[in-house]
Amino acid sequence: MSFKIVVLAKQVPDTRNVGKDAMKADGTVNRAALPAIFNPEDLNALEFALQVKDKIEGAEVIILTMGPYRAAEIIREAMYRGADKGYLITDRKFAGSDTLATSYAISLAVKKLGSFNLLVAGRQAIDGDTAQVGPQTAEKLGIPQIAYAEKLIEVNKEEITIKRRIERGVETVSAKYPIAVTVHGSADSCRPRNAKKLMQFKHSRTLTELKNEERENAELYKSRPYLMIEEWSVADIKADVEALGLSGSPTKVKTIENVVFQAKESKSLGDSNQEVEDLMIELIDGHIIG
Amino acid sequence: MNNIFIYCELTEELRIADVSQELLTKGRTLANELGVKVEAIVIGHGLSGIEKEIFPYGADVVHIADDKNLSPFTSGAHAKVLIAILRQEEPQIALFGATANGRDVGPRIASALKCGLTADCTSLIIGDHEDKKAKKSYKNLLYQIRPAFGGNIIATIINPETKPQIATVREGVMKKEVYDKQYKGEIKNFSVEGLLDDIDLAVKIIERHIEPPKVNIKGSQIIVAGGYGVGSPENFKLLYDLASVLGGEVGASRAAVDSGFAPHERQIGQTGITVRPKLYIACGISGAVQHRAGMDESSQIISINIDEAAPINNIADFAITGRVEDVIPKMIKYYKKNSK
Numbered sequence: 210m211s212f213k214i215v216v217l218a219k220q221v222p223d224t225r226n227v228g229k230d231a232m233k234a235d236g237t238v239n240r241a242a243l244p245a246i247f248n249p250e251d252l253n254a255l256e257f258a259l260q261v262k263d264k265i266e267g268a269e270v271i272i273l274t275m276g277p278y279r280a281a282e283i284i285r286e287a288m289y290r291g292a293d294k295g296y297l298i299t300d301r302k303f304a305g306s307d308t309l310a311t312s313y314a315i316s317l318a319v320k321k322l323g324s325f326n327l328l329v330a331g332r333q334a335i336d337g338d339t340a341q342v343g344p345q346t347a348e349k350l351g352i353p354q355i356a357y358a359e360k361l362i363e364v365n366k367e368e369i370t371i372k373r374r375i376e377r378g379v380e381t382v383s384a385k386y387p388i389a390v391t392v393h394g395s396a397d398s399c400r401p402r403n404a405k406k407l408m409q410f411k412h413s414r415t416l417t418e419l420k421n422e423e424r425e426n427a428e429l430y431k432s433r434p435y436l437m438i439e440e441w442s443v444a445d446i447k448a449d450v451e452a453l454g455l456s457g458s459p460t461k462v463k464t465i466e467n468v469v470f471q472a473k474e475s476k477s478l479g480d481s482n483q484e485v486e487d488l489m490i491e492l493i494d495g496h497i498i499g
Numbered sequence: 500m501n502n503i504f505i506y507c508e509l510t511e512e513l514r515i516a517d518v519s520q521e522l523l524t525k526g527r528t529l530a531n532e533l534g535v536k537v538e539a540i541v542i543g544h545g546l547s548g549i550e551k552e553i554f555p556y557g558a559d560v561v562h563i564a565d566d567k568n569l570s571p572f573t574s575g576a577h578a579k580v581l582i583a584i585l586r587q588e589e590p591q592i593a594l595f596g597a598t599a600n601g602r603d604v605g606p607r608i609a610s611a612l613k614c615g616l617t618a619d620c621t622s623l624i625i626g627d628h629e630d631k632k633a634k635k636s637y638k639n640l641l642y643q644i645r646p647a648f649g650g651n652i653i654a655t656i657i658n659p660e661t662k663p664q665i666a667t668v669r670e671g672v673m674k675k676e677v678y679d680k681q682y683k684g685e686i687k688n689f690s691v692e693g694l695l696d697d698i699d700l701a702v703k704i705i706e707r708h709i710e711p712p713k714v715n716i717k718g719s720q721i722i723v724a725g726g727y728g729v730g731s732p733e734n735f736k737l738l739y740d741l742a743s744v745l746g747g748e749v750g751a752s753r754a755a756v757d758s759g760f761a762p763h764e765r766q767i768g769q770t771g772i773t774v775r776p777k778l779y780i781a782c783g784i785s786g787a788v789q790h791r792a793g794m795d796e797s798s799q800i801i802s803i804n805i806d807e808a809a810p811i812n813n814i815a816d817f818a819i820t821g822r823v824e825d826v827i828p829k830m831i832k833y834y835k836k837n838s839k
Binding site for chain 2 (some may be wrong): 348
């Protein structure tokens with residue numbers, strides 16, 4: 210009996226360390242200046258999946274992502290760290306999808322992969338911080354979920370036991386398969402790349418990438434089919450186009466405002482002894498401190 | 500039909516959570532504007548008398564689902580009950596706390612009802628919308644306003660075509676206010692008999708223990724918070740020194756937490772805790788809007804930053820241009836010298 214773990218991962222712009230060059234002169238976000246990275250909590254999710262794989266003989270970790278063709282980068286990254294196979298859902302028709310439309314597409318792709326035991330995703334992606342796609346996908350697949358997983362306690366082929374974060378504490382829960390798990394950033398960090406895996410998968414590509422790179426080593430991919438990262442379009446997952454993109458997204462962005470900081474009257478000070486002392490005296494006299 | 504629904508969460512002590520009372524208050528304001536009712540949903544076990552913590556916030560109806568399978572919270576069982584009630588009642592707006600539970604159960608409901616959900620809203624207002632392309636106009640939509648893209652933009656989200664319009668809001672973002680101490684509504688008991696299938700109860704709780712938050716940032720009148728600009732965990736120790744001298748707590752921005760300078764539980768901002776202290780000292784914090792969302796109602800703000808043009812300085816009462824490691828020791832020294 211095989212044991213299949215599907216990991217959902219997303220490539221995101223690194224919004225955490227937005228420097229000055231990340232904003233254009235007109236105040237809009239300069240996406241080009243933000244590097245595309247493996248969503249941090251999806252790396253925790255990958256590690257969680259790999260820990261399950263370590264404990265269950267013959268378990269297979271499949272990484273599934275949705276995005277533009279270059280999102281194949283994170284699939285390769287996942288394989289360097291221990292995932293066995295990757296799939297990229299990519300199609301212009303997905304553009305503008307909100308979390309509901311995204312989870313619809315992902316749930317169809319997961320169904321196409323066939324039966325599975327575990328569906329693992331990071332709690333949320335840093336470009337949206339919604340924490341919605343994992344639970345929404347679980348609902349569409351008709352499976353229960355364990356959110357905010359922090360630690361794998363026990364796992365066998367029948368059930369899994371997990372410690373998870375709750376609002377003011379922790380909870381240990383168990384469930385039989387299939388089950389969806391969203392992994393919290395406080396879970397174990399992902400193991401680094403494995404040198405052998407790096408060698409094994411460094412030539413793995415999607416068809417689009419092969420075309421773009423004008424590579425002609427068809428033989429290599431025939432003899433080693435696992436190197437091919439499959440790309441699935443709307444047609445491949447048999448999705449209803451109306452349920453995707455802007456038409457399939459109940460949430461619409463009405464307006465976007467770039468953040469303009471409203472200046473209020475503030476006193477500018479230097480760091481001299483006198484200035485700091487005067488400030489502390491002012492705060493003490495005003496009963497703000499002391 | 501068309502009312503505003505609030506999912507009321509329970510604390511470990513089976514009280515209504517603060518965030519839910521904040522949402523009831525917000526819901527009441529929106530309902531008055533729209534001329535509709537506020538209805539609360541409470542799901543759990545052993546809930547007799549719980550309505551006393553709900554009606555004073557202006558709820559017209561409380562739906563109570565009381566069953567041993569509904570406590571403690573599991574997302575499967577709570578989602579099933581919520582979906583059943585919302586399908587039956589067809590509200591126009593449903594609000595959830597952006598808590599661990601609210602963010603667990605909310606997306607499942609939005610997915611089942613095929614409607615829009617906006618997470619972590621910082622403001623909710625009623626407004627109209629004109630879709631020029633489709634030549635359609637909409638009256639009285641819920642504008643769901645939230646920072647996005649790392650706090651660099653503020654997005655107003657609407658769901659023109661689907662109901663309910665669902666939003667989650669973090670604790671502390673909205674104000675909690677008793678609407679009328681004598682306010683009385685109607686109790687509707689919701690029976691779960693025959694509703695819950697095995698799959699809804701598939702997740703078994705083996706053990707839970709409550710770890711009260713180790714730090715009480717929310718309750719602190721003085722907060723010394725550090726950002727990426729503090730530079731190192733060593734420099735961060737200075738913040739603890741200052742907080743201890745002033746009798747305050749230490750907070751951190753997301754960038755500082757992500758860099759490992761401070762633990763997660765100290766994070767202030769849209770994805771952390773919202774605070775309103777008497778004094779907020781922002782050290783090496785540039786002031787992304789997501790951080791500001793969690794602290795901009797502080798009564799006094801001091802910023803210490805090497806960058807005179809740091810955005811945080813625009814909301815600071817005092818902006819000190821200098822290095823955190825130079826300024827903090829001076830603050831400690833001159834506080835000690837001058838305090839009575």
